[in-house]
Amino acid sequence: MIHFERTKLANGLTVIVHQDKTTPMVAIDVCYNVGSRDEHPDRTGFAHLFEHLMFGGSKHIPLYDEPLQKAGGDNNAFTSNDLTNYYLTLPKNNIETGFWLESDRMLELAFSKSSLDVQRNVVIEEFKQRNLNQPYGDVWALLRQLAYKVHPYQWPTIGREISHIEKATMQQVKDFFYAHYAPDNAVLVVAGDVDFDKVLTLANRWFGHIPNRAVKQRAIPQEPEQTEIREQSVVRDVPNDTIYMAYHMADRLDPMYYATDLISDVLSNGNSSRMYQNLVQKEKLFTELDAYLSGDNDPGLFVVSGKPSNGISLETARRAIERELDRMKQERVSEYELEKVKNKVEANIEYSEMNYLNKAMNLATNEILNDAGLINSQVDFYRSVTTAQIQEVAQHLFRHGNCSVLNYIAKKSEHVES
Amino acid sequence: MLNRNIQPPVNPIEHIDMVKAEKRLLSNGIPVYFVNAGSQDVVKIDFIFEAGTWFQEANLVASLCNSMLEEGSVNYSAADIGEKFDFYGAYIQLTADQNYGYFNIISLGKHLKTILEITENLIKHSVFPQYELEVLIDKNKQKFLLENEKVKTLCQKKFTQVMFGESHPYAITNKLEDFDQINREMLLQFYQSYYHSGNCRIIAAGQIDESVLALLETHFGGSDWQGNSINAPKYEISPDPQKFHHVEKTNGIQSAVRMGKFWVPKNHPDYHALAVLITIFGGYFGSRLMTNIREEKGYTYGIGSYVLSLKHVSYLIITTEVGNEYIEPTLKEITMEMKRLQTELVSENELETVKSYLLGEFLRDFDGPFALAGSFKAINDFGLDYSFYDDSLRVLRNITSEKIMQLAQQYLNSEDFYTVVAGSK
Numbered sequence: 001m002i003h004f005e006r007t008k009l010a011n012g013l014t015v016i017v018h019q020d021k022t023t024p025m026v027a028i029d030v031c032y033n034v035g036s037r038d039e040h041p042d043r044t045g046f047a048h049l050f051e052h053l054m055f056g057g058s059k060h061i062p063l064y065d066e067p068l069q070k071a072g073g074d075n076n077a078f079t080s081n082d083l084t085n086y087y088l089t090l091p092k093n094n095i096e097t098g099f100w101l102e103s104d105r106m107l108e109l110a111f112s113k114s115s116l117d118v119q120r121n122v123v124i125e126e127f128k129q130r131n132l133n134q135p136y137g138d139v140w141a142l143l144r145q146l147a148y149k150v151h152p153y154q155w156p157t158i159g160r161e162i163s164h165i166e167k168a169t170m171q172q173v174k175d176f177f178y179a180h181y182a183p184d185n186a187v188l189v190v191a192g193d194v195d196f197d198k199v200l201t202l203a204n205r206w207f208g209h210i211p212n213r214a215v216k217q218r219a220i221p222q223e224p225e226q227t228e229i230r231e232q233s234v235v236r237d238v239p240n241d242t243i244y245m246a247y248h249m250a251d252r253l254d255p256m257y258y259a260t261d262l263i264s265d266v267l268s269n270g271n272s273s274r275m276y277q278n279l280v281q282k283e284k285l286f287t288e289l290d291a292y293l294s295g296d297n298d299p300g301l302f303v304v305s306g307k308p309s310n311g312i313s314l315e316t317a318r319r320a321i322e323r324e325l326d327r328m329k330q331e332r333v334s335e336y337e338l339e340k341v342k343n344k345v346e347a348n349i350e351y352s353e354m355n356y357l358n359k360a361m362n363l364a365t366n367e368i369l370n371d372a373g374l375i376n377s378q379v380d381f382y383r384s385v386t387t388a389q390i391q392e393v394a395q396h397l398f399r400h401g402n403c404s405v406l407n408y409i410a411k412k413s414e415h416v417e418s
Numbered sequence: 419m420l421n422r423n424i425q426p427p428v429n430p431i432e433h434i435d436m437v438k439a440e441k442r443l444l445s446n447g448i449p450v451y452f453v454n455a456g457s458q459d460v461v462k463i464d465f466i467f468e469a470g471t472w473f474q475e476a477n478l479v480a481s482l483c484n485s486m487l488e489e490g491s492v493n494y495s496a497a498d499i500g501e502k503f504d505f506y507g508a509y510i511q512l513t514a515d516q517n518y519g520y521f522n523i524i525s526l527g528k529h530l531k532t533i534l535e536i537t538e539n540l541i542k543h544s545v546f547p548q549y550e551l552e553v554l555i556d557k558n559k560q561k562f563l564l565e566n567e568k569v570k571t572l573c574q575k576k577f578t579q580v581m582f583g584e585s586h587p588y589a590i591t592n593k594l595e596d597f598d599q600i601n602r603e604m605l606l607q608f609y610q611s612y613y614h615s616g617n618c619r620i621i622a623a624g625q626i627d628e629s630v631l632a633l634l635e636t637h638f639g640g641s642d643w644q645g646n647s648i649n650a651p652k653y654e655i656s657p658d659p660q661k662f663h664h665v666e667k668t669n670g671i672q673s674a675v676r677m678g679k680f681w682v683p684k685n686h687p688d689y690h691a692l693a694v695l696i697t698i699f700g701g702y703f704g705s706r707l708m709t710n711i712r713e714e715k716g717y718t719y720g721i722g723s724y725v726l727s728l729k730h731v732s733y734l735i736i737t738t739e740v741g742n743e744y745i746e747p748t749l750k751e752i753t754m755e756m757k758r759l760q761t762e763l764v765s766e767n768e769l770e771t772v773k774s775y776l777l778g779e780f781l782r783d784f785d786g787p788f789a790l791a792g793s794f795k796a797i798n799d800f801g802l803d804y805s806f807y808d809d810s811l812r813v814l815r816n817i818t819s820e821k822i823m824q825l826a827q828q829y830l831n832s833e834d835f836y837t838v839v840a841g842s843k
Contacts, residue, residue: 022786023786060423065703069702070770070774070775074779091429094428096426097426117716121716121717122716122718125719129719132671133739205420237669238567271496271497272500273504277497280553287557287560341504344505347507347508348507354456354457354458
């Protein structure tokens with residue numbers, strides 16, 4: 001159970017405070033309700049490029065990192081399909097530096113040309129390092145494009161192609177800032193050895209007069225139901241064939257979400273899971289096999305990915321996966337099996353609450369989703385799932401036609417050994 | 419009136435509360451070091467054996483032996499083990515590095531009794547079933563092939579071979595054929611030689627009270643798992659006389675770079691001051707390397723320098739991945755940044771920034787049970803005590819720009835560095 005207090009400033013900024021007296025540090029998390037799903041199809045990768053620019057100086061502060069480091073602080077940020085999250089940690093007696101830095105870049109960026117020029121290049125190198133120069137690096141780009149025809153989840157956060165990043169202009173940067181970076185589109189979470197009144201005073205002092213920017217509600221085209229199976233095969237210079245099967249699933253606030261998550265646990269979380277025991281250990285059909293959720297706020301993907309063992313074809317591999325998914329549809333899981341995956345979820349939540357920064361990030365992302373209080377009710381949501389619901393959700397999830405299959409085929413060539 | 423142009427007053431970090439690990443001995447002599455801290459009902463226990471690659475007679479033996487510890491014991495099959503740990507939401511983390519083999523567990527305190535009962539059987543009575551071994555080897559082969567496609571892996575391998583010589587255990591020389599040479603008897607023999615009470619220490623962190631210590635005594639304190647002490651083999655380092663190496667990887671659009679040299683050990687009088695120098699050079703986001711090569715030139719997503727202290731050798735390493743077209747200018751800028759540290763005094767402002775940053779890191783290293791245990795292990799591995807951190811703080815607070823420049827002149831000479839680039843030419 002995480003106790004927190006929450007209020008909203010006059011300009012629309014939500015402020016959340018969680019007190020944790022066991023740490024000498026404080027985490028400050030500013031989460032903006034903007035992600036790659038808010039991008040124009042011809043300007044993908046923009047939300048993430050923008051995250052880089054947020055470190056290139058703000059209206060009154062030419063350098064972001066140096067003053068933070070002077071206060072003993074450390075920071076980072078990430079962009080997802082749904083949100084952009086900035087977080088820093090500081091010794092508790094230096095938190096005002098965090099308020100100063102974060103509020104100034106919410107107020108206005110420096111919009112420096114040299115920062116844009118350099119960060120375009122840095123992001124292009126990041127694109128290469130993570131996606132183009134890595135074996136299997138383009139899997140998510142391919143899978144998203146196959147599974148989504150309408151929804152902006154069809155492109156990855158890094159962007160659809162490098163040219164979109166190369167072409168970003170300063171005017172687009174400015175437009176993006178004023179459209180999305182605003183107190184009424186953000187959450188400020190402070191966690192650590194602090195009290196609510198002090199945080200509120202500091203929040204009002206530094207963030208209070210940033211103008212409300214009347215951010216428009218997003219209108220994102222939702223993906224229509226997929227009714228026919230889709231399949232794509234690509235040949236790449238990788239050591240092993242791999243199969244990916246993606247099913248459209250419920251959105252993050254749908255009650256079915258929790259059952260869906262537990263289905264992935266029954267299938268592949270831990271050495272006792274079904275797919276690991278049956279298909280990796282007993283039948284030796286795969287050397288790696290996983291089921292997981294893409295974790296998006298809008299309806300996301302339930303993905304099964306597997307590397308077949310030597311000599312096992314992708315067809316055999318696919319039939320084996322389908323067999324396990326069919327079993328989920330046809331038979332109820334046992335009470336014991338469901339209890340086991342619930343125990344594990346509960347333990348993982350307990351582990352994640354050991355760290356003040358983790359707690360700050362979870363509060364922030366849940367508030368952006370809908371309500372920070374979700375982090376305290378999630379155990380009950382998971383606990384209340386029944387074996388009948390698991391079966392029902394599996395029948396809906398794994399229905400014929402809801403699947404996109406990506407066959408990732410290894411080009412046979414000599415490997416350079418060393 | 420709010421002045422946004424100036425930073426709010428910064429308070430120096432005066433006090434760092436170092437919660438220290440306490441020590442107990444089990445009846446059989448195993449030292450248990452424990453840190454009682456944290457608000458959650460969570461316990462992490464590390465069983466650390468002198469069973470790293472240093473001790474193996476063939477490639478892969480140390481790591482496969484370690485991995486097999488959760489694949490079957492006298493009382494539990496691999497499936498039973500998975501079932502139990504999953505049911506209680508507990509985790510086994512198995513790793514082997516150059517010097518040690520680790521059997522680490524994380525559990526909720528309320529299930530620790532059961533988890534330790536099982537763990538005892540796994541550690542003391544592993545059976546190395548043939549079937550599970552074959553599955554594991556197949557899995558690791560595929561992982562090996564995947565890793566070998568990455569320029570950073572190819573680069574790191576070659577780098578360790580160049581630095582240490584191919585026959586030294588710190589050199590990574592695994593080949594695909596090695597997997598076919600492994601058999602059950604080799605692993606069993608390694609297990610019997612190195613996984614026993616005479617070769618073990620325990621580090622426990624989280625909510626550790628007398629009852630946890632009593633459980634450790636019950637399950638691991640007996641004389642039933644003593645082995646024979648084995649003299650550690652000795653190896654000599656034989657670095658490659660050639661300083662620059664290229665590893666070809668066709669079709670890559672980026673290349674990986676590793677540049678490094680041998681470094682002073684943790685007990686050397688210059689160690690702490692050098693840590694400040696290396697932070698300025700490439701050890702944090704505002705470092706010289708990051709500022710120049712990422713933030714000004716945009717050649718890379720990231721570049722850094724850090725010191726790797728192993729039991730018998732330490733080295734400094736600079737790592738990055740850059741577009742193929744930026745290799746030459748990147749190497750030139752790295753050398754230039756060394757030269758600059760040797761010839762120009764670091765400004766007061768930069769030195770203050772780094773000092774404050776490192777003091778903040780110090781606080782983080784002593785915050786929470788797992789961090790506390792990690793900071794303890796970082797000294798315990800080298801037979802050092804907490805005065806190491808007192809020294810570090812004292813040096814950090816008093817170091818001058820003159821000292822930094824003098825150290826750069828002594829330790830950052832580009833001609834001493836080995837350079838490996840992996841990518842397509």
